Amino acid sequence: MKIRICKDYEEVSKAAAEIVRERLAAHPDTVLGLATGSTPVGMYERLAKMCQEGRISFREAKSFNLDEYVGIAIDHPESYHSFMGRHLFDHVDFAPGASRVPWTNGENPLKDCAEYDGAVSAAGGIDLQILGIGSNGHIAFNEPADDFTEETHVTELNESTIRDNARFFNSIAEVPTSAMTVGMGVIMKAKEILIMATGANKADAVYRMVHGGITPWVPASVLRLHPNVTLLLDEAAASKIDRGQIQS
Numbered sequence: 180m181k182i183r184i185c186k187d188y189e190e191v192s193k194a195a196a197e198i199v200r201e202r203l204a205a206h207p208d209t210v211l212g213l214a215t216g217s218t219p220v221g222m223y224e225r226l227a228k229m230c231q232e233g234r235i236s237f238r239e240a241k242s243f244n245l246d247e248y249v250g251i252a253i254d255h256p257e258s259y260h261s262f263m264g265r266h267l268f269d270h271v272d273f274a275p276g277a278s279r280v281p282w283t284n285g286e287n288p289l290k291d292c293a294e295y296d297g298a299v300s301a302a303g304g305i306d307l308q309i310l311g312i313g314s315n316g317h318i319a320f321n322e323p324a325d326d327f328t329e330e331t332h333v334t335e336l337n338e339s340t341i342r343d344n345a346r347f348f349n350s351i352a353e354v355p356t357s358a359m360t361v362g363m364g365v366i367m368k369a370k371e372i373l374i375m376a377t378g379a380n381k382a383d384a385v386y387r388m389v390h391g392g393i394t395p396w397v398p399a400s401v402l403r404l405h406p407n408v409t410l411l412l413d414e415a416a417a418s419k420i421d422r423g424q425i426q427s
């Protein structure tokens with residue numbers, strides 16, 4: 180795992196956008212894995228600006244998002260569909276239908292999950308997977324558990340995740356309690372992974388991802404087994420790691 184420590188959120192966002200720009204410039208048909216959450220918002224802003232300025236294009240690219248709540252209306256302002264429209268898709272030039280966000284109405288989740296995995300495989304898998312990290316070490320909505328789930332699946336959200344995400348809703352009671360998420364298999368099969376963590380509230384999760392045991396109880400720790408991961412941190416998120424021990 181390559182670790183880069185940037186001064187602050189702005190620098191992390193800038194470095195992340197530059198990595199995406201370089202990959203798209205080299206391979207315009209890149210298949211991107213995209214994440215929601217507040218962490219990638221600054222990167223999306225920069226990518227939208229670059230696209231509007233004609234410095235990058237998503238015309239030949241495809242994207243697959245990591246996850247979506249179950250039981251939320253697709254046009255709810257806090258659905259991940261709305262989030263992606265607001266922060267990226269409405270501002271860049273993806274071809275119609277080239278960007279997918281998981282969706283199930285809950286009637287046949289197994290079929291919806293299998294169809295999503297099939298679409299990722301049909302696209303040739305993910306070339307560059309963007310990730311954030313939950314304060315409990317989750318990635319996408321792969322929550323700490325006894326085992327990893329490889330495939331896309333529907334999962335119950337942990338209490339800590341519901342609490343963390345309550346800031347986006349009027350009250351904690353409105354936060355959906357389950358989600359459809361890609362499994363660890365989709366993420367680990369990505370050719371390259373870019374994971375970002377910013378802010379002091381991520382320092383413990385980052386410490387456990389980098390220095391703790393590799394365990395499904397800290398889903399992000401498994402990324403240490405992937406051959407091509409870049410971890411971008413700001414100073415606050417990096418505050419607990421042992422800088423002497425990391426290779427950067």
Ligand code: GLP
Binds near residue numbers: 246313318320
């Ligand atoms: C949600 C998403 C994750 C994201 C995490 C952290 O749980 N499913 O993909 O990494 O939130 O969000 P934030 O970046 O807002 O801290």
